Amino acid sequence: MRKLLSRTAVAALSMAFVTEAMATEWNVSVWGKRRAFTEHVEKLAELVSEKTGGDFTLNISYGGLSKNRENLDGISIGAFEMAQFCAGYHRDKNPSITVLELPFLGVSSLEQEIELSMAVYQHPAAVEDLGRWNATLLMPSPLPQYNLVGLGDAPASLADFAGLSVRATGGIGAAMETVGAVPTSMSATEVRQAMDSGIVKAVAFAPHAHMSFGTIENGTWWTTNLNPGTVNCPVVVNTDAMNDLSDEHREALMSSVDEALAHYVDNYNNATMSAWGPALDERGITQVTFSDDEIAAFKKAAAAPAAAAWIEDNTKRGLPAQELYDMVTGMIASGS
Template identity: 85%
Template sequence: MKNYLNRVAVAALTLGVATTAAAEEWNVSLWGAPRAFTEHVEKLAELVSEKTGGEFTLNISYGGLSNNRENLDGISIGAFEMAQFCAGYHRDKNPSITVLELPFLGVSTLEQEIELSMAVYQHPATVADLARWNATLLMPSPLPQYNIVGVGDAPAALSDFDGLSVRATGGIGAAMETVGAVPTSMSASEVRQAMDSGVVKAVAFAPHAHMSFGTIENATWWTENLNPGTVNCPVVVNTDALDGLSDEHREALLGSVEESLDHYVANYNGATMDAWGPALAERDIEVVSFSDAEIAAFKEAAAAPAAAAWIEQNTAAGLPAQELYDLVTGMIAGDS
């Protein structure tokens, strides 16, 4: 009996060790604070923990692990297992996905943005591009068309942007240059201070970011229908860490992406956009709307030249740039 009990004790101890070894915790590098932009990551963490009985957890950090411009670098060296970044922060590091940041692509919904992003993410050239950083693209952070909040006199025409310093990254910055604006690229967390100090007079953001980063607190105007484009901000994982997961944990992670994105879209289209109009009204921010003719002229000046330059530059860098561009524009045309 004593020997039997000893064997039971050893078996229980072994089982305990096995259970502990199976438990996994990933560190996730985000920035700012929990907001609409991070809802899918928060939901993913919740789902993964639920599906694995708490054996696989995502430990989300808002700025405690890395600077947001260095999240891809951190992924590459395994400093953390998951991160979010924006393509426009370092176009040279992820040129393949910057096709999604070209101005005036004509994307109209968050659902369409997800569809386009996932198609580009799964393209072999994109997979190889991110593999240079030991990174696997997991899911996008779909954002609506950007518009501009500014201080001072509201622009009455697009010509009033001439000489105006605007925080605008990627293709949006290139588009703003065509109307004489002076685009400046900086991370979202730097924007409020730059605006308060006069380094920039206007900021291009999606509605959630204007609210989250306080750009509307001192703003006097907002462009309602400029819609020059958006940015692409994927969530990536360290490829080695992904490959090292058990089948159960990998399925819990990958199998929760769609539900996490559905939650994100519902939240953005609901609570976030419901709060946007009242936030402007409470601060007496003037809503600026440009004529159809001005928007058409802006698109004509910005869209084709930006696309041609992107294709030329990235073809020279070894990417199948025309193929990626045709993939995106073809899908948009098919949806229209």
């Protein structure tokens, strides 16, 4: 009887060990607080847990694992398994995907932004580029066109941007330079303090970020139709961690991406945008709309030179820059 009990106990302990070994727990590094920008990550965690009966969990940390500008570095050394970052934070580290941040590309919807991003992410050049950081591109964080919230007198024309200090990253910053603004790159979490201290007088963000990071709390004006472009902020996975997943867990993760993105788009288009107009009205923020002629002139001055410079610089890096640019602009022209 004693031998039987011992064997039973050993078997039970072995089964518990196997069950524990089969469970997978990933740490996910994002920043700020839960908002429209992170809803696909939250949904992904929910779906993966459901599909695996809780055997695969994503532990999402808002700033507790890394600074947002260091998330790609954290991925590269395996400090955590998944992270979100924005390409414009460190353009030299991920030049291939910055094609999506060029000004005035003419992207018309979040759905189109997703399609363009996934096409670039799956391009061999982008796979190799991010592979240098042991990172696998999983999904984008699609954002609408950026516009400015600013302090002081509202600009009456684009000429009024001359000398204005603006928080703007990537291609948006390059575009703002063409109208005489002085772009400054800083992370989203630093923006409110920079506005309060006068370091910047205006901030380029998508609507959700203006609400989440408090620029509308002291801003006095908002540009309705500047639309210089957007930023590209992928969610990436540590490649070693991805390769270590069981077939079941990998399928649970990959099969959840489309649903997570659909949830993100629905939330952004409905909950976020329905709150945006009232948020501006409640605070008495002046809405500035520029003439078609001014916007056309802005686009002419910014778009072609930025694209040409991007192609030249990244061709020198060894990237098929013209090919990437032609793919993106071709998809946009065809309505993809």
